[in-house]
Amino acid sequence: MNIYDLEIDTIDGETVRLDIYRGKVLLIVNVASRCGFTPQYAGLEALYRRHRGAGLEILGFPCNQFGGQEPGNEEEIKQFCASRYEVSFPLFAKIEVNGEHAHPLYAHLKSAQKGLLGSETIKWNFTKFLVDRNGEVVRRYAPTATPDSIEPDLLPLLAASSES
Numbered sequence: 644m645n646i647y648d649l650e651i652d653t654i655d656g657e658t659v660r661l662d663i664y665r666g667k668v669l670l671i672v673n674v675a676s677r678c679g680f681t682p683q684y685a686g687l688e689a690l691y692r693r694h695r696g697a698g699l700e701i702l703g704f705p706c707n708q709f710g711g712q713e714p715g716n717e718e719e720i721k722q723f724c725a726s727r728y729e730v731s732f733p734l735f736a737k738i739e740v741n742g743e744h745a746h747p748l749y750a751h752l753k754s755a756q757k758g759l760l761g762s763e764t765i766k767w768n769f770t771k772f773l774v775d776r777n778g779e780v781v782r783r784y785a786p787t788a789t790p791d792s793i794e795p796d797l798l799p800l801l802a803a804s805s806e807s
Contacts, residue, residue, distance in 0.1 A: 646778040649748050652736035654705075654717045661748070667700045668800045669774035670793065671752060673740050673765060674703045675712035676723045680769035684728035686790035690797075691732040697801040698776065701732035704748075706740050709768050713737060740765045755780035775800050 647662040670690070675681060691701045705720050707713040713720065717736055724730035738746040741764055745753075752772045753763040769786040773796060782796055 644751055646751060646774065651748060654721050654734040654736055664700050666776050667698050668776055668797065670701045671772045671774060672703055673706040673768055673770055675706060675768040676715065676720060678712040678768045680786050683769050683790060684724060684730060688728055688730055690790040690794060694801055699801060703732060703734045705737040706768060707737060708739055708741055712768055752780055756783035776803060
């Protein structure tokens, strides 16, 4: 499976193919508005603003599977992110990242980069996946990894051009 073949629903209800991000470096994050890691939205937005011109896209996927920390609907989530953190990176419809109804994107990400001790399970919100310009999942980060701590891994990928 190629990441670019997958379809996802935006937070506004539009279905798009990940192909629209071909040639970009992606940081894919399952997010929540009532999580101890929610303040990472500020760091994610700062990272996005610093590097979007070089080809970075941060993709936020709201998820309510961890302690009910994302109970709102898409409009509420969008409003929260805009008013509280001025989020300008793309947000998508609420999804599941684990279990029988896990979104195919997350099934792919978890298979490509396993977690601690080889586990595929997402342990909590704000788990992050770094994807290079060719759609290869190159790294998985725990929720505790801050956006600033990821930046050194991101810079070489942004400097590399995509292959045809």
